[in-house]
Amino acid sequence: MADRSSVTTTQRWVVKIGSSLLTNDGRGLDVRAINDWVAQMAELRHAGVEIVLVSSGAVAAGLTRLGWTRRPTAVHQLQAAAAVGQMVLVQTYESAFQQYGLHTAQVLLDHDDLSSRQRYLNARSTLRTLLDLGVLPVVNENDTVVTDEIRFGDNDTLGALVANLIEADLLVILTDQSGMYDSDPRSNPDAKLLPELSADDPTLEAMAGGGGALGRGGMLTKVRAARVAARSGADTLILGGRTERALLRARAGEPLGTLLHAGQEPQAARKRWIAGQLQTRGTLVLDEGAVRVLREKGRSLLPVGVKSIRGAFTRGDMVVCVGPDGTEIARGLVNYSADEARKILGRPSGDILALLGYKDDDELIHRDNLVLTEG
Numbered sequence: 001m002a003d004r005s006s007v008t009t010t011q012r013w014v015v016k017i018g019s020s021l022l023t024n025d026g027r028g029l030d031v032r033a034i035n036d037w038v039a040q041m042a043e044l045r046h047a048g049v050e051i052v053l054v055s056s057g058a059v060a061a062g063l064t065r066l067g068w069t070r071r072p073t074a075v076h077q078l079q080a081a082a083a084v085g086q087m088v089l090v091q092t093y094e095s096a097f098q099q100y101g102l103h104t105a106q107v108l109l110d111h112d113d114l115s116s117r118q119r120y121l122n123a124r125s126t127l128r129t130l131l132d133l134g135v136l137p138v139v140n141e142n143d144t145v146v147t148d149e150i151r152f153g154d155n156d157t158l159g160a161l162v163a164n165l166i167e168a169d170l171l172v173i174l175t176d177q178s179g180m181y182d183s184d185p186r187s188n189p190d191a192k193l194l195p196e197l198s199a200d201d202p203t204l205e206a207m208a209g210g211g212g213a214l215g216r217g218g219m220l221t222k223v224r225a226a227r228v229a230a231r232s233g234a235d236t237l238i239l240g241g242r243t244e245r246a247l248l249r250a251r252a253g254e255p256l257g258t259l260l261h262a263g264q265e266p267q268a269a270r271k272r273w274i275a276g277q278l279q280t281r282g283t284l285v286l287d288e289g290a291v292r293v294l295r296e297k298g299r300s301l302l303p304v305g306v307k308s309i310r311g312a313f314t315r316g317d318m319v320v321c322v323g324p325d326g327t328e329i330a331r332g333l334v335n336y337s338a339d340e341a342r343k344i345l346g347r348p349s350g351d352i353l354a355l356l357g358y359k360d361d362d363e364l365i366h367r368d369n370l371v372l373t374e375g
């Protein structure tokens, strides 16, 4: 039987509740189910477990409140629905938690909030302060302002980034299945529940399928989220939200759902922040030697190991490093602009001063600002 003793000692959780569970088959919010999860979270909170809730459901709740029977395709209409529905969500959670003497706080985040170092640090300290105050933060993506390019889209990813942000020890993803199966149970009735695996197990992707009509990411985004959560040492538990008292039983050590173990040393917070960036401004193509020293020795990237450059970036921007065959090797914050980098590429760092007329750094990307790409 799976050993869940690690879950019983966890003290800081991110609980993500997905659209497929929350939305009563698309007909507004399932308030009864929400009240039930809230009762469990309140019990956990009173037992000393700190919880940040990441809740989907704004669009679905907005559609119902506006009396729209079909989900529109126009982005501005979806954003308007999210703005209306977010009110429904926070009203529902605040009044549900109030019955247990707990206050909630609304935190809406978008990718820009987490990619700006300053705003990332602000989000982190606000969430930590709220936890210290005994308040239960309710997080969602700031749907009204995001564009496709910078959208997390599914809340699994957002949940994992929040787990990184607050250094949670467990990310619980509540969904409409009892956990992760070896194939999509919706299409394969013989699919078997997976009790426990390592988050970095390479076979996970092949078993994870897409989402249902209401959810966005399916199991694939949950697997990826587990890998992101693992960067800060958090295990991920994919749990059936309709299983009776699932949260409390899981915390008591019952082997419910699927536990994806972090199984790696936590990355430093700054490196996690770098790895969490979605937008990059350019690409550096490295030679074989540079690929080797980055991967095997954990060194900084020097201009001498770069063969060519694509994109327009400035100092401090995020760039991708690829090998000669185009495979991504790493990403990191670059010390020189694209124009400067083009002048110094392939040259020893001792030449930088002569080539540019000044020298900021020997490295194109310092190893503290460089994160190797997994897999």
Ligand SMILES: Nc1ncnc2c1ncn2[C@@H]1O[C@H](COP(=O)(O)OP(=O)(O)O)[C@@H](O)[C@H]1O
Pocket (backbone or CB within 6 Å): 017, 018, 019, 020, 021, 156, 174, 175, 176, 177, 179, 180, 181, 182, 183, 184, 185, 186, 207, 208, 209, 210, 211, 212, 213, 214, 215, 216, 217, 218, 219, 220
């Ligand atoms: N291997 C799998 N195990 C369990 N569910 C899977 C698997 N592959 C795909 N799925 C699908 O993922 C769905 C849950 O994801 P999704 O619809 O995005 O919901 P949520 O809103 O909870 O994120 C399930 O209903 C199921 O059909």
Ligand SMILES: N[C@@H](CCC(=O)OP(=O)(O)O)C(=O)O
Pocket (backbone or CB within 6 Å): 017, 018, 019, 020, 055, 056, 057, 058, 059, 060, 082, 140, 141, 143, 153, 154, 155, 156, 211, 214, 215, 216, 217, 218
């Ligand atoms: N931010 C969106 C939800 C995104 C979403 O559905 O994500 P997920 O629950 O992971 O499938 C909303 O509140 O409607």
